[in-house]
Amino acid sequence: MSRITPTFAALAAQKKTALIPFITAGDPDPAITVPLMHALVRAGADILELGVPFSDPMAEGPVIQRACERALKFNVSLSDVLGYVRTFRQTNSSTPVVLMGYANPIEHMGQQVFIAAAKAAGVDATIVVDYPPEECEQYAQSMHDNGMDTIFLLAPTSTEERMAQVGQLGSGFCYYVSLKGVTGAANIDIDDVAQRIAAVRRHVKLPIGVGFGIRDGETARAVASVADAVVIGSRIIQEMENHPLEQAVEAAERFLAGIRRALDA
Numbered sequence: 001m002s003r004i005t006p007t008f009a010a011l012a013a014q015k016k017t018a019l020i021p022f023i024t025a026g027d028p029d030p031a032i033t034v035p036l037m038h039a040l041v042r043a044g045a046d047i048l049e050l051g052v053p054f055s056d057p058m059a060e061g062p063v064i065q066r067a068c069e070r071a072l073k074f075n076v077s078l079s080d081v082l083g084y085v086r087t088f089r090q091t092n093s094s095t096p097v098v099l100m101g102y103a104n105p106i107e108h109m110g111q112q113v114f115i116a117a118a119k120a121a122g123v124d125a126t127i128v129v130d131y132p133p134e135e136c137e138q139y140a141q142s143m144h145d146n147g148m149d150t151i152f153l154l155a156p157t158s159t160e161e162r163m164a165q166v167g168q169l170g171s172g173f174c175y176y177v178s179l180k181g182v183t184g185a186a187n188i189d190i191d192d193v194a195q196r197i198a199a200v201r202r203h204v205k206l207p208i209g210v211g212f213g214i215r216d217g218e219t220a221r222a223v224a225s226v227a228d229a230v231v232i233g234s235r236i237i238q239e240m241e242n243h244p245l246e247q248a249v250e251a252a253e254r255f256l257a258g259i260r261r262a263l264d265a
Helices: 004-013 030-042 062-073 078-089 103-109 111-121 137-145 160-169 190-201 217-224 234-241 245-264
Strands: 018-024 048-051 097-101 125-128 149-151 174-177 208-211 229-232
Touching (some): 004 018, 018 062, 018 208, 018 245, 030 048, 048 062, 048 078, 062 234, 078 111, 190 217, 217 245
Parallel strands (some): 018 048, 097 125
C-alpha cells in the first residue's frame, strides 16, 4: 500500500480535507524543486503532485505549459524527476508524492523500468493523462504489485461506463476535473460539481479530489464541502512567476498556507 490511503484515513478522522498542490518539476529552476516540495509541506500540503515536464501537455492551460517549457529548457527528464523525489525522501518519508504527466516519457523509459525506479525513489502514485483505464490494466496491476497507486481522471463529460472502469482499476484517489477544458480555467459551478461527484461516488469508492479552476481560499473551501481533496496548481505557478527566482519558494509557501487556513477555518 502507498502512503495515500493512510493519509486520507488520518484526514477523515480529523474531519479535514486533503490539500494537494501541483508544481512542475524543474520549474522555475531545477535547484529549487526539492526546497519547494518541502516548503509546500510546511504550508500544509497533505499530498504533493509533481508534474513531469512534457513538450505537448495537452490537458494543460497556458500557465502549466509555460512551466513545462521553462523546465525543458533545463532538459529536465523523467529520470531527473525521480531524482528529486529520492532527494526529498532523504528528509521526508511520510508525505505522499504523486507524479503527473503523459505516457511518452514512461514509454521511452519502459514501463517496468519506470515502475521499479519510481518505487525505489519513493513515488506513491502516478496520474498519466493519456493512459485511459481500458488501455493500462497491466500497468495498473504492476503499480499495485509494487505498492503504488494508479490515479485516473474523470471529467464532466465522463460516461457511467468510464466511471465504472475507474472504480475497478483506480486506487489512491480519483481526480475529478471540475471544468471542461484545460488547467487554469476559471468559474467553477459548485452545484454542478456536487451533482457530478455524487454520480462518481456511485461507481468509485475512493476519495475524490477536485482540481482545475481553484484559485483562492473561497473556491477551495467551496470545493472542500463536496470533495475529499482540493488540488491546486496553476495559481501556485502564477505566484512564483510573479516573484524573482530567489523569492519563488517563499511566495508559493505563503500562498498555499493561506489556502490551508481557509480549508481549516
